[in-house]
Each structure stands twice: as structure tokens, then as C-alpha cells.
Amino acid sequence: MAVNKKNAKGAAIAKSPAVQLALKALQNEAVQAQLKAAPAAVGKWAADRRAQRSEAHDKTPLSKIGPLASFGQSGLERRVAKLQETVALAVGDRSASTRPELWTALDEISRAVTVAAGLPLVKRKKLQMRIDDDLDDLEMAIIDAVLPRD
Numbered sequence: 321m322a323v324n325k326k327n328a329k330g331a332a333i334a335k336s337p338a339v340q341l342a343l344k345a346l347q348n349e350a351v352q353a354q355l356k357a358a359p360a361a362v363g364k365w366a367a368d369r370r371a372q373r374s375e376a377h378d379k380t381p382l383s384k385i386g387p388l389a390s391f392g393q394s395g396l397e398r399r400v401a402k403l404q405e406t407v408a409l410a411v412g413d414r415s416a417s418t419r420p421e422l423w424t425a426l427d428e429i430s431r432a433v434t435v436a437a438g439l440p441l442v443k444r445k446k447l448q449m450r451i452d453d454d455l456d457d458l459e460m461a462i463i464d465a466v467l468p469r470d
Contacts, residue, residue, distance in 0.1 A: 342425035
């Protein structure tokens, strides 16, 4: 099971049950084998995402193109949409999927993103940070399942 992150005050930040279930499913060897056998697009997405994460530390905010599309509400919406596309490629669409846990987690995250859009700024930012953490964990679990670190 994934280790819960801690906030600035040292208190554990609990992950949603759906995200915990999806992370557990992604650690299953059968799921990893299914993801490895998925179309090449999933492997390309995983490699690109891993490269993006490593390059993000090297770039300054001014050198990024379209920073407004990478942050805040629109950034989270974009990440959820891309992750939904990737999961559809990897395990099939909702009706044919053998892993409904992934779709349940994505639906929960998508609902949270929608709720965050209507909140006041301070509360929205707190929720967006939690959503970002859940997306990070889910993305990394998929990446590690497709491209294991040897």
C-alpha cells in the first residue's frame, strides 16, 4: 500500500479509498502484465510523463510554454483527461475494462476537480493540492507498472 504523504504540519494526508484501491490494483502482477501488453501509446505516454517529471526540475517557470494550462483548475482537468485516455488504451473502455478500480478512482478524482472549480480560492487551492497528490500517485503507479525501474 502507498505511504500517505504528510502536510506541512507533519500530519498524514489520507488518500481517498478509490485511489488507494487503484494503487493496490496497479501493484498486482496481472495488471502490470496487462499494461505492458497494452498498445505502444501507453508506453509512449509513460516515457513522456517520466521525462516531463525529470525535466520539470531543470526548467524555470519562464521557459515553460503556456504555464496557465499547466497549473490550477485547467491543469488538473487536462491531467485527468489525459489519464482517462491512457487508462482506456491500457485496460479498455469502461464497459470492457477488467480493472474497474482504475475507472472508479478516475471518476472520484474527476468529481473532486469539478467540485474544486466552485469553491472559494483558499479552499479550492487546498483541494487542488490533494487532487494533485492523488494524480501524482496514480500516474506514477501506472508508469511504474508499464516501465518498471530495474
